[in-house]
Amino acid sequence: MNASSLPDVAELSFARNQGATQRQRDTLNAAAATGDRSEVRKAAEKFESQFIAQMLGHMFKGVKTDGMFGGGQAESTWRDFYVEEVSDVIAKRGGIGVADIVERQLLQLQEVKS
Numbered sequence: 001m002n003a004s005s006l007p008d009v010a011e012l013s014f015a016r017n018q019g020a021t022q023r024q025r026d027t028l029n030a031a032a033a034t035g036d037r038s039e040v041r042k043a044a045e046k047f048e049s050q051f052i053a054q055m056l057g058h059m060f061k062g063v064k065t066d067g068m069f070g071g072g073q074a075e076s077t078w079r080d081f082y083v084e085e086v087s088d089v090i091a092k093r094g095g096i097g098v099a100d101i102v103e104r105q106l107l108q109l110q111e112v113k114s
Helices: 009-019 022-033 037-061 072-092 098-113
Strands: none
Touching (some): 022 037, 037 072, 037 098
16 A cells, blocks of 8 residues: 555545544544554554444345354344454454554644644
């Protein structure tokens, strides 16, 4: 991924204001307001984790839970928890690059505010 393909501050602002849930926007805004890089990184990873969970959730919607080795009602009940945990692990192990972009843009927003 090159620098020209990365979103700019305006695109991230749009994501923070339109494309994210209220909870995601609050987390990103709080991280951008602090000067702590570790908090910014945690917020970026959490955002990426939620993004990955959305993708995985849609992927699993078409998977049936019946059949010989299906988990039935229990599998459909616990699937959301499984997807959330898997997405957290993916994000913490490097993810798909969303956290890096979000972190960079949050730090850039801090510089603009200062």
